[in-house]
Amino acid sequence: MIKNDLFLRVLNGEATSRPPVWMMRQAGRYLPEYIKIREKYDFFTRCQTPELASEITIQPIRRYGMDAAILFSDILVIPQAMNIEVQMVPNVGPVIPNPVRSLKDLDQVIIPEVNESLGYVFDAIKMTKEKLEGQVPLIGFAGSPWTLLCYIVQGRGSKVFELAKQFCFNEPEAAHLLLDKLTETTIEYLKGKIKAGADVIQLFDSWGGILSPEDYLKYSWPYLNRIIDALEDQVPVIMYGKGCWFAMNEFNKSKASAIGIDWTCAPKTARSLVDSKRVLQGNLDPSYLLSNPTLITNKVNQMIGEFGHQHYIVNLGHGITPKTPLDNVKAFFDTVKNYQALEV
């Protein structure tokens, strides 16, 4: 049994007197207790060691007591498990030394037995659940197949991922085969996460917003929707697509339990694009957390007013940035926890 089940109740459609709150990337780089661990262990060691991953997951709960935990991990553990080497290079980000650029390159890409190659994630979930002692629900996550393809083909981060798009345009057969393999693996991976104890799944389409609406419906959405359908009746799924305002109608029609939005879509615009009582999540510009507690408090209250305090989960519009002052983070969470609705 989960003691603070506010987050789950909202995801299940209940009306509540205040919205729940968590923060994308809440487990990580702005926390001094995380930085201490980072000084000792490299990135994938932190992901692959259940003791470390569970400790990092719990750190923000201990400090701020938000309404949900999210497992510390990375979307690129999936390509790793599919036999694609991924390095995390400090000050560069992810690097794939042998990017996929042709149908032939796909021969090496396997659909793994997830319990073998990703068992460490499931162990981290089990250990986190034990440490949480039912305080708050635990979110597991995955990147969208399209977002994973971006890295796998481009070979590293990019503003435009032009090689990933070129691959899709010139080798559509290979692109769809890769997306299919990524989708199959992701479904098995997320089922494993749920079996290990994840209470909620969030899907991240971090690079969906660099596609045209037409290409989004070709290369990203059908695969995401397959994942959402495959998890139906298991746990609530939150669909977050950065910059994907143009696909709100598809998200709205899907079986996702909530839709995450970024700050370029105003709360009232977002509400106008979905059915009433659709659960929305977001969307403060993370740069506001670099301002000051007074402004943050005002912005959070304004945001709750605009989304409405029901059928709503307070979050940032994207991940918290490094070097965010801890007092500002506290102001963000405290404002939501102290929120008093005029009517329930």
Next chain:
Amino acid sequence: MIKNDLFLRVLNGEATSRPPVWMMRQAGRYLPEYIKIREKYDFFTRCQTPELASEITIQPIRRYGMDAAILFSDILVIPQAMNIEVQMVPNVGPVIPNPVRSLKDLDQVIIPEVNESLGYVFDAIKMTKEKLEGQVPLIGFAGSPWTLLCYIVQGRGSKVFELAKQFCFNEPEAAHLLLDKLTETTIEYLKGKIKAGADVIQLFDSWGGILSPEDYLKYSWPYLNRIIDALEDQVPVIMYGKGCWFAMNEFNKSKASAIGIDWTCAPKTARSLVDSKRVLQGNLDPSYLLSNPTLITNKVNQMIGEFGHQHYIVNLGHGITPKTPLDNVKAFFDTVKNYQALEV
């Protein structure tokens, strides 16, 4: 008199049998004849030497014969003229060694006499006009005050420009003072460009799309609109804001002659957001130019069909990327020039 005035006629609201075409960043890095010049002269030498800037401007016209030329220059010549040092570092991009971070830092920022500090741009326009011999119209451009602030405060390129936003949030008075100085300078600069012979002005809000709609209406749009108003009755102005789908209503209500859009806004969506006969410009994803001539031809024809061939200027949704094959660029332009409307 301008021989090919198709572009100007569309900007003036005329119905035409095919849309005009040009390409953002058409003068530059994908052309071998440009790369030869780049090997000899550094970036700002190329901008500041009228012989070089005019030659680079003409190069794509010579090769492809598109319907408009755009002066080779950079949006950051404005901060340079305002006494803010800007370096162009190869493989890094623009670097501002002494970024503006406080009200005090603004003491050094001047509103220049544009004929003194930016006379080289006006000379480049005059020389280009001579070389063009009236073949096609010449576009002059400027960055939006907000986009310039991004670089001036952040100190270099960024995905999120979090320091620029922090400055606006924590020092709104200083931010608005800087935006005001940028606006005043830009107006005088563009009036000088028009006086020197620019037939059309395009405004680039390259980083408008990283703001929330609310912040866009605070920190970007009012300044852009002041510039548009100041140029009324002089020459047509094209307003391009990357990622600024949420501000289409403001663009539509403004006195801009055309609205440039990026590829994340589908042609039919864009049409639905503006008055009928509003001139729209865009919006092929530049990554398509890395595909192949057949696909490009199909996409361009599809795009003209969706925008409608009237009150429309064919362009990319953002600048052409380096390493784009020349044959693909040719396919883009040829498709538009060969376009046969079923009805005029």
